[in-house]
Amino acid sequence: MAEQIVGLDIGTTRIHAVIAEVNEQGVIEAVGIGSTPSQGLRRGVVINIEAALKAVNQAIEAAEMMSGREVASVVTGIAGAHIEGINSRGVVAVTGKGREITREDINRVIDAAKAIVIPMDREVLHVIPQEFIVDDQGGIKNPLDMIGIRLEAEVHIITGSVTSAQNLLKCINRAGFRVQDIVLESLASSRAVLSDDEKELGVLLIDLGGGTTDILVHLEGAPYHTDVVALGGSQVTSDISIMLKTPIDSAEKIKLEYGCCYLPLIGEDEEVRIPGVGGWPAAAIPRQELCKIIQPRMAEIFNLVREQIIRKDYLKHLGGGIVLTGGGALMPGACELAQGIFGIPARLGIPERIGGIVSEYKTPEFATVMGLLMYAAETVEGRTPVSAAKKGSTAMDKLMKWMKEFF
Ligand SMILES: Nc1ncnc2c1ncn2[C@@H]1O[C@H](COP(=O)(O)OP(=O)(O)OP(=O)(O)O)[C@@H](O)[C@H]1O
Ligand SMILES: [Mg+2]
Structure with a gap:
């Protein structure tokens, strides 16, 4: 029997809801998609519950209409400048019969790695094992049944602000839906667009959102670095609005229709029509001029990301490039600009692994919501949850308990 799963990506500029079916083989088929402008968020975080819940309802209603189904629970994403990723390590002694490593030992060593001091106002969202070390042998992905005396685990811990997560939960609950799981948005996007080979070789995922740019580095198959740059597409639009003295919505239209962030891609004779506003006549400017407004901001975003990656010394480990x-x-030219700034290949991340959707939705904008569906599919009852999703739901349980106590 196929089960229903729902992914809900509440972004700063757009909300995407996708209803899908997952069958026993784990094949996901989307049956309804809703995508509406967002409200009540700032830089990835809910700041007005009433406004945000209306927008959530609109997106879910649109997906319900398309599919003729009803939504009861969702897997949602979380993002924002409050998200932090840290690497930690734990050690335990293997004490069981024959010194064989059991599931219990693995849970204990992950708990030991998790036992770091986390401020009261932060919540652990994910604990993802990177590698296990048995005695002195490192690089082990699954130590179950191995024999050893000492078991070590290296993990990536992702934490977020408790209040941001609560506001997100409250918003979705008040909209009438249960939250089955909360997943870091960049982890969800990674799930949807990165190949195992890329993760193994080392890959930098850059999610260019409206309010923020989220980054996630995978090395040797696991996440090692999570970060957020507090700049996104809205800044590009507001630059255009200021420089061309045109209102924000007209600047956004110009950006979507004519925008490009890499000058060599534009011919000298290309023109951009700027509609007349407030009695001013319509005008035309060379498209290269528009690019000269956009490119520096996009370059600033990529340079901020690059600085972080260099600070952590990860740049030379990114054999899988940038996605x-x-x-x-x-934005046309985004890959070319990134490639120029980082000096390694960059490609677009297109979610291709979900069936039932038309090509219109196979775009980088839908990477997060499609990844959320993949997480949702793994936590459907009866299927073995992956460690990350499982840890995510543990954090959720805690949050839920907190919510019940306080609201
Ligand atoms: N064709 C396009 N060319 C250039 N920019 C685009 C295009 N389509 C969308 N954008 C920009 O992408 C941004 C929205 O991206 P996305 O939907 O991923 O953000 P979000 O998820 O709502 O925001 P966040 O992840 O920051 O919370 C907007 O700034 C929008 O202008
Ligand atoms: Mg987003």
Whole structure:
């Protein structure tokens, strides 16, 4: 029997809801998609519950209409400048019969790695094992049944602000839906667009959103670095609005129709029509001029990301290159500009692994919501949850308990 799963990506500029079916083989088929402008968020975080819940309802209603189904629970994403990723390590002694490593030992060593001091106002969202070390042998992905005396685990811990997560939960609950799981948005996008080979070789995912740019580095198959740059596509639009003295919505239209962030891609004779506003006549400017407004901002975003990656010394470990997702990745020239700034290949991250959707939705904007569906599919009852999703739901349980106590 196929089960219903729902992914809900509440972004700063757009909300995407996708209803899908997952069968026993784990094949996911989307049956309804809703995508509406967002409200009540700032830089990835809910700041007005009433406004945000209306927008959530609109997106879910649109997906319900398309599919003729009803939504009861969702898997949602979380993002924002409050998200932090840290690497930690834990050690335990293997004490069981024959010194064989059991599931219990693995849970204990992950708990030991998790036992770091986390401020009261932060919540653990994910604990993802990177590698296990048995005695002195490192690089082990699954130590179950191995024999050893000492078991070590290296993990990536992702934490977020408790209040941000609560506001997100409250918003979705008040809209009338149960939250089955909360997943870091960049982890969800990674799930949807990165190949195992890329993760193994080392890959930098850059999610160019409206309010923020989220980054996630995978090395040797696991996440090692999570970060957020507090700049996104909205800044590009507001630059255009200021420089061309045109209102924000007209600047956004100009950006979507004529925008490009890499000068060599534009011919000298290409022109951009700027509609007349407030009695001013319509005008035309060379498209290269528009690019000269957009490119520096996009370059600033990529340079901020590059600085972080260099600070952590990860740049030379990115054999799998760069993958761009989020609406901002649709800007012509984004891959070329990234490639120039980082000096390694960059490609678009297109979610291809979900069936039942038309090509219109196979774009980098839908990477997060499609990844959320993949997480949702793994936590459907009866299927073995992956460690990350499982840890995510543990954090959720805690949050839920907190919510019940306080609201
Ligand atoms: N074709 C396009 N060319 C350039 N930019 C685009 C294009 N389509 C969308 N964008 C930009 O992408 C941004 C929205 O991306 P996305 O939907 O991924 O953001 P979000 O998820 O709502 O925001 P966040 O992830 O920051 O919370 C907007 O700034 C929008 O202008
Ligand atoms: Mg987003």
